[in-house]
Amino acid sequence: MLFEDEVALDKGLNDFTLKHKKNLGLVSLDVPLISNLDVSVNIALIKQYHENLSADTAQRLVLSYLTKYSLADISHKRNPALTNRERFCAMLLRAAMVRDSIVVIDRPFTIIPDVQDDRFIYDALKVVDDSFKECHIFDYLWSKDRYRTIDF
Amino acid sequence: MINAIARIGTTTISVTRTFRDTLSFAFTIILKMFNKNSYNSATRQVLIHQIYFTSIQILPLFIGISIIFGTLLMGIVLQIIKNLGLAEHMGRILMDLVVTELAPFITVLLIALRSSSAINAEIAVMKVNKELNTLDKFNIDAVDYLFLPRVINGVLSVVLLSALFSILVLTSGLLFSKLLFGLSLESYSNVLLSSANFYDIVISLVKCCTFGFFITLIPIRFGLRATNDLTSIPISVLNGMVDVFIAIILIEVLSLILIFI
Numbered sequence: 001m002l003f004e005d006e007v008a009l010d011k012g013l014n015d016f017t018l019k020h021k022k023n024l025g026l027v028s029l030d031v032p033l034i035s036n037l038d039v040s041v042n043i044a045l046i047k048q049y050h051e052n053l054s055a056d057t058a059q060r061l062v063l064s065y066l067t068k069y070s071l072a073d074i075s076h077k078r079n080p081a082l083t084n085r086e087r088f089c090a091m092l093l094r095a096a097m098v099r100d101s102i103v104v105i106d107r108p109f110t111i112i113p114d115v116q117d118d119r120f121i122y123d124a125l126k127v128v129d130d131s132f133k134e135c136h137i138f139d140y141l142w143s144k145d146r147y148r149t150i151d152f
Numbered sequence: 153m154i155n156a157i158a159r160i161g162t163t164t165i166s167v168t169r170t171f172r173d174t175l176s177f178a179f180t181i182i183l184k185m186f187n188k189n190s191y192n193s194a195t196r197q198v199l200i201h202q203i204y205f206t207s208i209q210i211l212p213l214f215i216g217i218s219i220i221f222g223t224l225l226m227g228i229v230l231q232i233i234k235n236l237g238l239a240e241h242m243g244r245i246l247m248d249l250v251v252t253e254l255a256p257f258i259t260v261l262l263i264a265l266r267s268s269s270a271i272n273a274e275i276a277v278m279k280v281n282k283e284l285n286t287l288d289k290f291n292i293d294a295v296d297y298l299f300l301p302r303v304i305n306g307v308l309s310v311v312l313l314s315a316l317f318s319i320l321v322l323t324s325g326l327l328f329s330k331l332l333f334g335l336s337l338e339s340y341s342n343v344l345l346s347s348a349n350f351y352d353i354v355i356s357l358v359k360c361c362t363f364g365f366f367i368t369l370i371p372i373r374f375g376l377r378a379t380n381d382l383t384s385i386p387i388s389v390l391n392g393m394v395d396v397f398i399a400i401i402l403i404e405v406l407s408l409i410l411i412f413i
Binding site (some may be wrong): 017021022024025026030031032033034035036045046048049050052053054055058094098 | 192193194197274277278282283285286287289290291292297
């Protein structure tokens with residue numbers, strides 16, 4: 001979903017997140033990774049809290065997904081030590097851990113400002129596409145040209 | 153004059169509100185504590201980590217302080233008991249002084265200095281970094297996941313470390329009781345056991361639980377008061393620690409009043 005300005009985008013995002021609060025998997029700079037937890041614990045937390053999965057099982061699941069991203073080495077890193085792309089993948093993976101997840105990516109290019117177009121986002125989504133039900137991207141109209149692979 | 157009265161009134165209202173809010177928050181935590189839905193794999197993991205940080209990491213320092221402080225203190229107390237000719241009350245004096253009064257107080261001071269400040273800063277940083285917003289967006293109850301394990305850990309840590317302090321200090325008392333009164337291990341143990349009063353132990357236990365509860369609850373509340381500015385973190389920690397200290401003194405005074413009633 002593309003919006004003309006920040007006010008319209010915030011309103012649209014707020015309405016959408018309220019409507020889908022139960023299954024929401026939000027990827028946004030306003031929903032950061034918890035800084036005193038490792039990446040793997042951040043992601044596993046969702047399964048541990050909502051599905052009471054044991055720490056070991058949840059961590060193994062997370063590691064298997066991180067390996068698909070070729071990011072197994074970041075599992076013990078913390079938020080400040082991540083690159084923008086690593087942070088995006090970790091946040092996306094966390095969002096995908098929600099059961100029947102409706103993944104919402106809020107202004108993705110603010111999380112990965114060094115990325116020129118949506119190919120990276122598309123590839124990252126492909127890796128976890130078995131884990132979420134829907135995915136919605138919220139961005140500004142003026143970013144439309146950066147979306148070449150994903151249709152709106 | 154009117155200004156002074158107005159200031160007193162404002163301060164009184166503010167203090168009353170803070171007190172009421174703290175009690176209301178305490179009530180919420182207690183309700184959650186006895187609700188089995190509050191516990192899950194994530195909560196248990198946080199609780200284990202918290203117990204490690206608060207009770208295990210501090211052990212070498214705590215044991216060292218207990219032995220040094222305990223040995224000196226027992227030496228002085230037993231010497232005074234001997235000088236005043238109160239040898240027949242030795243067990244009672246030691247139990248009252250060490251188990252009921254000193255152990256909870258020294259333990260809570262050490263834990264408050266180390267862990268309460270850390271909890272306060274941690275929650276304040278999470279607030280500033282919008283990490284509490286993260287928990288909310290992922291439908292994770294901050295009370296269940298963040299606050300409850302910390303409060304339970306506070307209660308457990310103060311009770312267990314206080315018991316350890318009592319054991320170490322009373323054990324070091326054995327040395328001086330042998331030197332000053334010529335008591336054997338068996339006689340010393342008998343003196344202490346015969347002086348142990350169930351009511352005192354209950355008071356001590358309740359006091360430790362109350363200490364542990366409030367020295368973790370108050371920092372959490374003050375951490376949550378941080379604004380979105382980084383500069384609000386030290387202010388939140390400063391105010392929180394002052395209130396923790398006031399709470400420790402208040403609980404100590406109340407327990408003394410209870411004992412003397």
